Amino acid sequence: MEMVRNTSKNIKTPLLSGSLVFLIAAIAEIILGIFKIYADSKELEEHWVNAIPFPPGIFPALSIFIIGLVWLAGYFVCIRGQDAKGYLLVGTVIALGFILLFILILLTDVFNAYALKLEDYEDWTVLASLRWIIFLSPIPIFFAIKYRGFTFPGRRREHIKAK
Amino acid sequence: MAIKTKNVKDISKGSKISINIALAGNPNTGKSTVFNALTGLKQKIGNWPGVTVEKKEGKRRFNNFELSITDLPGTYSLSASSIDEQIARDFIVHDTPEVVVQIVDASNLERNLYLTTMLKELGARVVIALNMMDLLEKDGSSINVQKLSTEIGIPIVPMIANKKIGIDDLENAIESVYQEDQKPMKIRYSKEIEETLLKIQNILVTIPSIPTNFNLRWLAIQILQNNTEIPTLLERWSVKDTNIGELTSFGKEDYEAEIIDSKYDYISKITSKVWKKGETNVTRSDLIDQVVTHKWLGIPIFLLVMWGSFQFVFAVSVPFMELIDMFFGWLAGLLVDNIQIEWLGSLLGDGIVGGLGAVLIFVPPIFTMFFILSILEDSGYLARAAFVMDKLMVKFGLHGHSFIPMLLGFGCNVPAIMSTRSLKDKKDRMITILINPFMSCGARMPVFILFAGLFFGASAGTVIFALYILGIVVAILTAILLRKTFFKGKSAPFIMELPQYHTPKLKSATIAMWDKGKMYLKKAGTIILIGVMFVWFLAAMPFGGVEYGGPDTWLAAVGTFFEPIFRPLGFDWRIVVALIVGFIAKELVIGSLGTIVGGSGSEEGIKSAILADGGFYALNSLSLMVFTLLYVPCAAVVGVMKKETGSWRWTIFSIVYSTVIAWLFAFAVFQIGSLLGFGL
Incomplete structure (x- = not known):
């Protein structure tokens, strides 16, 4: 029980900070995504559309939102004095999975544009495929390194002992 | 169950002897993985219960033997309740494989041994492939394999099938089990049940159409447990309707519950002697499941x-x-x-x-x-x-x-x-x-x-x-x-x-x-x-x-x-x-x-x-x-x-x-x- 309390205390603040950053980013991306759809459909002046630095999307934003929710749920579990390591682990794994996925999509787009020189990619720039979650990657990477004791198999007990 | 009599002398002559082997076990214990490792085939495997829904056959030559291996769908017991379980049960009971290899998930010993008791009561020659030993060790738990083998009277081979560890030992164990006789397991039930079982067996003995080498005690237990397949089985042997009616009248739900309890008591006594639980109560899977099966976050x-x-x-x-x-x-x-x-x-x-x-x-x-x-x-x-x-x-x-x-x-x-x-x-x-x-x-x-x-x-x-x-x-x-x-x-x-x-x-x-x-x-x-x-x-x-x-x-x-x-x-x-x-x-x-x-x-x-x-x-x-x-x-x-x-x-x-x-x-x-x- 003492061990659970110590671990919960250790991850409480990171869980809350990570979740808030992700949730705020997700809400911002959703709002800007809706604005972009509106701007495209109403053919607003280009500088309005260009004012959005990186392309927002509803589904990528929802992925950030759900990761944020997982960490936030973990925070509340911590507050109740229960073991929330699973929340940190699952949120981090999903976040890293999606970061890798969007990097892969970016690389594929680079290949399609510059190696295959596809027609659809004539006006494409790297900025068009830079998803918001890529900029948030330091958070899950930090979690994965800092808490690798229980985010990777076989190290859990050593980590707990170190505490 | 009728076990075919083998002639051990034939082995020394150098001719290939065919052994029919059934791979049985609870769902998701790695049966198809063992099957693939033994036969070199590529039967579909997956990490969820119910991957195999029909039996698959393959062959393997080993020393003087030709092993005919049948991979069965997973089943928790021989009282089948779904089509895939019926396929497994029918093969074991009616096709009489000479050796049954039961694949047991080492990290879930107690539940897996329930099927073992049924197989042994039936009189099958059983080898236990104690699979997923790596998961058991990761969990910090341990099993005294030698002691477990002595307690239940079955050879046990520790394995990690997906890494092909233990396959050679399993083949050797199959060979030795084939050449020896294993006595059917006899779990002692309450006095009332034992007396009723005896009465049923006495009736069964008088029915000439039942194969003489079939295990009558097992059949009596099934009748007592109200196994719904029993009337069909008896009809298959052309047993008269009056006899079927008399036999099935012995079945009671209370008996069924008592028989199951007795089996689990027997298993608990054994596992308490051979299984040592690890220090860690919560596994990594538990941690992940806490979130991915969460009532709000899961979907x-x-x-x-x-x-x-x-x-x-x-x-x-x-x-x-x-x-x-x-x-x-x-x-x-x-x-x-x-x-x-x-x-x-x-x-x-x-x-x-x-x-x-x-x-x-x-x-x-x-x-x-x-x-x-x-x-x-x-x-x-x-x-x-x-x-x-x-x-x-x-x-x-x-x-x-x-x-x-x-x-x-x-x-x-x-x-x-x-x-x-x-x-x-x-x-x-x-x-x-x-x-x-x-x-x-x-x-x-x-x-x-x-x-x-x-x-x-x-x-x-x-x-x-x-x-x-x-x-x-x-x-x-x-x-x-x-x-x-x-x-x-x-x-x-x-x-x-x-x-x-x-x-x-x-x-x-x-x-x-x-x-x-x-x-x-x-x-x-x-x-x-x-x-x-x-x-x-x-x-x-x-x-x-x-x-x-x-x-x-x-x-x-x-x-x-x-x-x-x-x-x-x-x-x-x-x-x-x-x-x-x-x-x-x-x-x-x-x-x-x-x-x-x-x-x-x-x-x-x-x-x-x-x-x-x-x-x-x-x-x-x-x-x-x-x-x-x-x-x-x-x-x-x-x-x-x-x-x-x-x-x-x-x-x-x-x-x-x-x-x-x-x-x-x-x-x-x-x-x-x-x-x-x-x-x-």
Whole structure:
């Protein structure tokens, strides 16, 4: 029980900070995504559309939102004095999975544009495929390194002992 | 159980002696992995209960023996309650294998030993393959294997089957068990039960038609436990009805409960001596399950995983599709430019290369999707998806376990429908079979990729994801309808063991991807090739004077005959023909369109031809995608549906119902879209 309390205390603040950053980013991306759809459909002046630095999307934003929710749920579990390591682990794994996925999509787009020189990619720039979650990657990477004791198999007990 | 008498002397003569071996065990203990390791075959494996639903056979030569190995579906006991469990039970009881290898999950010893007690009571020669020893050690637990073996009187081989550790020892153990006699296990029950068992055995002895070497005590226990299969078994031996009535009157529910309790008492006594629990109470799987099976987070996480999977499929496959596209474009150009005979050039260029190219271009996304499904299966997440969806499924009159066949339907509906054999309740099973065709199989994906890519640009991935969700929604609505009409009653309670998470293995995922994907390639070389040639023939007939694929061809005659039915959906005769031919195999929808509209076999060519055609636009493309998603499944699915439901009535119902539903949804999409101004 003492061990659970110590671990919960250790991850409480990171869980809350990570979740808030992700949730705020997700809400911002959703709002800007809706604005972009509106701007495209109403053919607003280009500088309005260009004012959005990186392309927002509803589904990528929802992925950030759900990761944020997982960490936030973990925070509340911590507050109740229960073991929330699973929340940190699952949120981090999903976040890293999606970061890798969007990097892969970016690389594929680079290949399609510059190696295959596809027609659809004539006006494409790297900025068009830079998803918001890529900029948030330091958070899950930090979690994965800092808490690798229980985010990777076989190290859990050593980590707990170190505490 | 009748055990064949072997002549050990024969072994010394050097002749090959055949041993029939059954691989039995609880679901998801690694039976198929052991089977593959022993036989060198590639039977499908997966990290969820119910992967194997029929028995598979393989052979292996070992010393002077030829091992005939049968991989059985998983079963928790010999009192079968689902079709796959019946297959396992019947093989063990009636086909009398000479050795039963029971694969036991070392991390779940107590529950697995329940089947052991049944096998030993039956009198089978048993070897225990104590699998997944690595998971046991990771958990910090341990088993005194030697002591366990002595206690239950069965040779035990510790194994890690997926790393092929312990396979040689298992073969040696099979050999030695075959050459020795094992006495049936005799668990002592209460005095009352023992006396009743004796009475039953005394009656059984007087019935001459029961095979003399059958274990009468086991039979008596089954009678006492009210095993519903016993009257059938006795009838098979031509036992008189009066005797059957007398025997079955001994059965009582109380006896059944007491016998089960006695078995578990016996097992508990043994495990308390040999099993040492690890220090860690919470495993990594428990930690993950706390979140992925969470009542609020579980479903959003599942949807996120599915959406991410689809994005991955497109990200990986697009460059490969482009390369295949370039190749077929080059090949078609080469043929058309260099073949002087016009009709032959048309057959090869428009017909074969056009049709096959249009199908083969979609090999990368289909293979990638199979790869992702295999990764999800192997990791253990698929079982969680079923668990998470259970609550929702029950609300819709479905069963949590139904979700696995539904997910497998994303690959191919044929194995998905077969996997419903693990459902215990017949009504649950029928509903799951009938809704499965609404799960969009891989063969329908080319239609989505082509038209979503063509008319929905950057939102193509989301449009396709929405189509898959629509398939699930229609399946659920159909389930509600069926539950409230033809299959009234409550769904059976959902009990499913959640396997430990494994790190997915690249090799097994690649093998699984190839096994599933090669069907697609095989079809391309056979049925699709014939199909596109047939479409080409109709599109070129009558010879002389008609424009290929034009309005005066035989193909147009067929299409225009049915066109009025489909006109409210925005389809012209060419789409109608493609959809009709798509009944043979869904890949033929695109194959036929490739042949009809032209485009020199390349995707870009077909796209340009479609765009230039004027008969295709965003709204009727969406309507076409919805219709393709929901309409009658392919001929192979219809065949397996007839086999698994055992009824033409329900098979025809499925064909008619799905086509009507498809028409209604496509009609709604097209007409509402037109009213909103999204038409031409």
